[in-house]
Amino acid sequence: MEQTLKPLLEISGLRTSFDTFDGKVRAVDGVDLEVYAGRTLCVVGESGCGKSVTARSILRLVEDSGSIDAGSITWHGDGEPFDILSLDPRGKRLQRLRGGDIGMIFQEPAASLLPLRTIGAQLIETLRIHTGLDKRAARARAVELLDAVGIPDPKRRIDAYPFQLSGGMCQRAMIAIALCANPSLLIADEPTTALDVTTQARILDLLRDLQAEHRMAVMFITHDLGVVAELADEVAVMYLGRVVERAPVDELFADPKHPYTKALLASVPVLGRDRGRDLPTIPGTVPNPLHRPSGCSFHPRCAEAVAGKCDIDAPTEVDFGGGRTAECVLYDTEGARA
Numbered sequence: 022m023e024q025t026l027k028p029l030l031e032i033s034g035l036r037t038s039f040d041t042f043d044g045k046v047r048a049v050d051g052v053d054l055e056v057y058a059g060r061t062l063c064v065v066g067e068s069g070c071g072k073s074v075t076a077r078s079i080l081r082l083v084e085d086s087g088s089i090d091a092g093s094i095t096w097h098g099d100g101e102p103f104d105i106l107s108l109d110p111r112g113k114r115l116q117r118l119r120g121g122d123i124g125m126i127f128q129e130p131a132a133s134l135l136p137l138r139t140i141g142a143q144l145i146e147t148l149r150i151h152t153g154l155d156k157r158a159a160r161a162r163a164v165e166l167l168d169a170v171g172i173p174d175p176k177r178r179i180d181a182y183p184f185q186l187s188g189g190m191c192q193r194a195m196i197a198i199a200l201c202a203n204p205s206l207l208i209a210d211e212p213t214t215a216l217d218v219t220t221q222a223r224i225l226d227l228l229r230d231l232q233a234e235h236r237m238a239v240m241f242i243t244h245d246l247g248v249v250a251e252l253a254d255e256v257a258v259m260y261l262g263r264v265v266e267r268a269p270v271d272e273l274f275a276d277p278k279h280p281y282t283k284a285l286l287a288s289v290p291v292l293g294r295d296r297g298r299d300l301p302t303i304p305g306t307v308p309n310p311l312h313r314p315s316g317c318s319f320h321p322r323c324a325e326a327v328a329g330k331c332d333i334d335a336p337t338e339v340d341f342g343g344g345r346t347a348e349c350v351l352y353d354t355e356g357a358r359a
């Protein structure tokens with residue numbers, strides 16, 4: 022990892038919670054992350070670990086029942102760095118950040134495409150807000166963008182409604198909208214999960230090409246370790262609202278430190294090795310954040326848990342150097358197995 026570089030986005034001690042009938046759900050519980058220009062950070066973990074809430078917190082898009090309780094999210098784009106959390110929620114700067122400096126794509130195009138407006142109308146409106154182009158120029162640019170994301174016959178498709186396009190095409194249209202203001206950072210929350218593998222591979226190729234062209238930073242949220250291996254420069258593994266391991270991608274796969282990362286990697290088939298073999302799965306499920314286990318919250322599912330230690334001691338971050346950290350009580354502060 023380029024440790025000496027200044028990050029583009031720096032999340033520190035982020036806590037986001039939701040008020041529910043059963044109590045306060047601490048969905049994100051002290052997350053630290055950095056994203057660098059031109060690089061891809063993959064955030065990985067099972068369902069419910071807090072990946073999406075972390076992403077939505079960056080753009081202050083948490084639901085009304087949610088609140089960002091602590092931490093800072095520093096944006097180091099052009100100009101003076103500032104804490105996104107200190108921006109006026111209805112102010113111009115936050116508006117410029119959303120869809121301008123930071124583009125976002127979601128798992129479901131329906132989450133960001135309006136069903137009753139054509140793809141072109143949505144693209145042109147976003148272009149006009151963020152780039153100041155007039156209507157004619159924005160339409161010409163919209164056609165170019167649809168072409169760039171691989172939508173065939175863009176001059177005709179620009180007037181299509183989302184329901185007239187396939188899932189993959191809608192996903193591409195959403196990427197075009199997210200990229201139209203040339204964002205410095207693209208946040209992609211499981212953008213290919215709902216697609217077939219061929220379309221998924223095409224979209225990933227497209228993102229890689231666009232990233233190389235624009236030196237854009239990408240924060241890619243997924244539970245698919247195959248996608249991580251293909252796309253990531255750095256990886257953050259999340260469990261129950263916390264980042265439990267961070268590492269450059271090759272090192273994470275070659276030498277995972279946290280037992281949770283080891284278990285995730287063990288559950289992925291390896292071509293040639295695992296034919297006809299039952300793959301291990303991680304026992305149990307991610308606990309409800311309302312009922313957090315004592316000590317290390319992974320200990321009830323951990324193959325390496327030590328009774329009297331992991332169920333009691335809350336882990337703190339161990340720094341292994343070279344951009345590698347893990348939160349596990351089985352290591353001492355020097356990174357050696359305790």
Ligand SMILES: Nc1ncnc2c1ncn2[C@@H]1O[C@H](COP(=O)(O)OP(=O)(O)OP(=O)(O)O)[C@@H](O)[C@H]1O
Binds near residue numbers: 068
């Ligand atoms: N609006 C909400 N109200 C109450 N709890 C919520 C809300 N949104 C998320 N949560 C809870 O916050 C936790 C983290 O959710 P989040 O969606 O970030 O997980 P995730 O890792 O992105 O999972 P997935 O891969 O399924 O999207 C979960 O326990 C979830 O139930």
